[in-house]
Amino acid sequence: MADGTGGGTAGTAGTAGTADEERLARRFEEHRGHLRAVAYRMLGSLTEAEDAVQETWLKLTRADSDAIGNLAGWLTRVTGRVCLDLLRxxxxRREDPLDETFVPDPVVRPLASADPEQEALRGDSVGLALLVVLETLEPDERLAFVLHDLFAVPFDDIAPVVERTAAATRQLASRARRRVQGATPSAETGLARQKEVLEAFLAASRGGDFEALVAVLHPDVVLRVDAGALARGAAASKVVRGARTVASQALTFSRYAPTARMVLVNGTVGVANIPQAGPHSVMAVTVADGRITHLYILSDPARLAPLDLPAAMTG
Structure with a gap:
């Protein structure tokens, strides 16, 4: 009887333990989307963001969850710390500064799924233009700016993560804010207007109409093409400036225009290109005053492969 009673007690404890773990997992899942958004803004990499969220979960399972009064705040700070360590x-590891051809991982979804009133609320609504600027910040600056300016985390909560005083952390965010405001291009937020301008660009490209391309581009337009780390510094990866030069580049790749389809790229209208041979590129644009001011093209096969572009184009 003693063995039977003991076994029953152990079974009950085991059941209780499993229930607690499941309850903790459910609570964590409620915050996963938010944590992924934090990590993506911190890292500019979808794969690393998922890894950071998973590491946060592992840290939660090792912590005394009953002693955590504000789980959302705790998880946000831990995710920030994991990302900070990754950035540092x-x-x-990086011997040379990241060159200007780098384009962060895009988040690609079907254009048909767009709801203009909801896009700004999505975790992927941060544009590639801002992510490019965030790549130029020091790790501590990036953390302070992302957590405070983008997620309204108080400086008193951020300070322990960067191991500084709240006043010093405020200065980090202020310095980052000045750099972001000075480098992030202004943009039209209306999806309908973005779509109209991009349709004109694609039509001119497909038709080989050089002057029409020039007309839809800002005179000082900047084209950034990232073909991958192995190609950086080569002709495949480049930064091109000026409407006529960018228009010439667009005509060079006009053979891909028939397979180009409009999609949502980080919450704004962009283009995914998938010829029969496989994914070729994803392009995001910045539109201001009815013309394209910036184009960001990712054509690195290794980074395009996990994006599930066919689903984004046909969904």
Whole structure:
């Protein structure tokens, strides 16, 4: 009887333990989307963002969850710390500064799914233009700016993560804010207007109409093409400036225009290109005053492969 009673007690404890774990997992899942958004803004990489969220979950399972009064705040701070460590490690490994051809991982969805009133609320609504600027910040600056300016985390909560005083953390965010405001291009937010301008660009490209291309481009337009780390510095990866030069580049790739389809790229209208041979590129644009001011093209096969572009184009 003693063995039977003991076994029953152990079974009950085991059941209780499993229930607690499941309850904790459910609570964590409620915050996963938010944590992914934080990590993506911090890292500019979808894969690394998922890894950071998973690491946060592992840290939660090792912590005394009953002692955590504000789970959302705790998870946000831990995710921030994991991302900060990744950024510092990335900076330490990098022998040379990241060159200007780098384009962060895009979040691609079907254009048909767009709801103009909801796009700004999505975790992927941060544009590639802002992510490009965030790549120029120091890791501590990026953390302070992302957590405070984008997610309204108080400086008193951020300070322990960067191991500084709240006043010093405020200065980090202020310095980052000045750099972001000075480098992030202004843009039209209306999806209908973006679509209209991009349709004109694609039509001119498909028709080989050089002057029409020039007309839809800002005179000082900047084209950034990222073909991958192995190609950086080569002709495949480049930064091109000026409407006529960018228009010439667009005509060079006009053979891909028939397979180009409009999609949502980080909450704005962009283009995914998938010829029969497989994914070729994803392009995001910045539109201001009815003309394209910036184009961001990712054509790195290794980074395009996980994006499930066919679903984004046909969904």
């Amino acid at each position: 490690s990335r900076t330490a």
